[in-house]
Amino acid sequence: MIRCIEIALTIPDNEAETAASTLRRLGLPGIGVSRADLYRFDVGPEGEGPALLDAVRRIEPLFNPNKHVLRERAAAPEAGEVWVHEIAHEGAPREGQVRIAGRTLPGVRGIERFTVWRLDDESGAPASGEAVAKAAETLLCNPAFQVATTS
Amino acid sequence: MSKRVGIVVFPGTNSEEETQRACVAAGLQADLVHWSWDLARASAFDAYVVPGGFAYEDRVRAGAIAAHDRLMQPVREAAAAGKPVLGICNGAQVLLEAGLVPALDGHTDRPQAAFARNAPLGKYRSTHVWIKLALPPANCVFTASFEAHAFLPAWASHGEGRLAATDAVLERIGRESRLAFVYCDANGNALPEAIPNGSALGAAGLINERGNVLALMPHPERDAWTFMHSGPAREAARGDTPAMLAPSGGIELFRGLARALEGES
Numbered sequence: 012m013i014r015c016i017e018i019a020l021t022i023p024d025n026e027a028e029t030a031a032s033t034l035r036r037l038g039l040p041g042i043g044v045s046r047a048d049l050y051r052f053d054v055g056p057e058g059e060g061p062a063l064l065d066a067v068r069r070i071e072p073l074f075n076p077n078k079h080v081l082r083e084r085a086a087a088p089e090a091g092e093v094w095v096h097e098i099a100h101e102g103a104p105r106e107g108q109v110r111i112a113g114r115t116l117p118g119v120r121g122i123e124r125f126t127v128w129r130l131d132d133e134s135g136a137p138a139s140g141e142a143v144a145k146a147a148e149t150l151l152c153n154p155a156f157q158v159a160t161t162s
Numbered sequence: 163m164s165k166r167v168g169i170v171v172f173p174g175t176n177s178e179e180e181t182q183r184a185c186v187a188a189g190l191q192a193d194l195v196h197w198s199w200d201l202a203r204a205s206a207f208d209a210y211v212v213p214g215g216f217a218y219e220d221r222v223r224a225g226a227i228a229a230h231d232r233l234m235q236p237v238r239e240a241a242a243a244g245k246p247v248l249g250i251c252n253g254a255q256v257l258l259e260a261g262l263v264p265a266l267d268g269h270t271d272r273p274q275a276a277f278a279r280n281a282p283l284g285k286y287r288s289t290h291v292w293i294k295l296a297l298p299p300a301n302c303v304f305t306a307s308f309e310a311h312a313f314l315p316a317w318a319s320h321g322e323g324r325l326a327a328t329d330a331v332l333e334r335i336g337r338e339s340r341l342a343f344v345y346c347d348a349n350g351n352a353l354p355e356a357i358p359n360g361s362a363l364g365a366a367g368l369i370n371e372r373g374n375v376l377a378l379m380p381h382p383e384r385d386a387w388t389f390m391h392s393g394p395a396r397e398a399a400r401g402d403t404p405a406m407l408a409p410s411g412g413i414e415l416f417r418g419l420a421r422a423l424e425g426e427s
Contacts, residue, residue: 025221
């Protein structure tokens with residue numbers, strides 16, 4: 012079973028603001044950007060209950076309740092989103108594939124980490140597929156070692 | 163009149179002063195070129211060095227935001243004009259993100275490779291290294307005056323220095339002589355255990371086709387004088403101030419730049 016947990020900042024996100032201002036200069040005027048970390052867990056029966064969310068909430072390097080919000084979400088990008096993750100090149104760091112912040116979680120057989128970039132147009136609606144693709148191609152994804160997935 | 167080198171400073175750059183000192187010690191006039199400068203003023207240099215640090219806090223990816231900064235316009239123009247452009251550490255990441263290296267097929271509009279998270283642990287490392295010239299010296303403007311297979315000391319100080327690219331790009335980097343420097347031991351032997359970060363091809367530095375743009379991950383400017391060195395030469399200099407202040411091997415890359423610029427005048 013696949014479960015996805017998203018962790019986003021509730022405080023201003025300088026990285027997203029910088030990405031937005033850069034994308035505006037790269038030909039996407041009016042674009043708005045928000046960002047989240049997403050962990051895609053491959054879990055066995057032991058990892059199917061609410062204990063997984065609780066376990067992730069207790070990992071301080073990942074989740075600080077004073078500045079983060081955590082939720083379980085669908086395992087695919089929504090409109091306006093691009094998910095970026097690293098290609099597992101031979102010799103690439105592999106620690107994160109079964110451990111998260113140095114820990115194993117009950118019932119978890121594998122972990123992939125993504126950055127979720129959520130793009131909005133001037134009206135606040137999800138950006139068009141064309142704009143999302145351009146943002147990924149020009150800035151958000153380096154295809155030499157990353158993959159971008161859109162809806 | 164000495165040639166002018168522009169040391170490109172973005173918000174978050176932190177190695178500009180030692181880079182400037184290494185250039186000056188090599189006989190160059192080196193000025194800090196800040197991101198807020200007027201572009202006409204920023205364009206008036208004979209060569210550029212993009213130094214190490216964390217430009218724009220490495221937001222999005224190491225080097226990604228700086229690669230699109232307006233200050234990269236004069237750097238791109240210099241690269242296209244054949245002027246020397248050197249990127250060190252974060253500067254090397256910027257040059258790869260900008261597409262200026264390896265620039266296969268002459269494409270400079272998209273990154274074709276990256277210096278990605280170190281392997282196997284994905285963690286920052288600061289360690290003394292040696293790097294060896296991996297191509298004929300004349301293929302790179304910075305090394306044209308070097309002997310074949312010359313090797314230099316430097317410090318690797320990065321969390322993202324592993325050359326990463328598709329298999330096809332890596333094959334072409336090797337076949338088309340874009341691999342400028344590889345990691346080696348203190349005797350110049352390119353051994354797997356000398357690679358501090360899991361870099362593909364053992365790569366420490368890449369160049370573009372023309373050889374005027376060099377992206378180098380380790381810092382030669384941090385081994386420019388003996389007191390910065392790690393090894394027998396430094397131990398032998400203990401208690402001997404003039405010996406400690408004598409140039410070390412890393413200065414040679416900047417002397418190479420100076421000789422290249424002298425050759426143009």
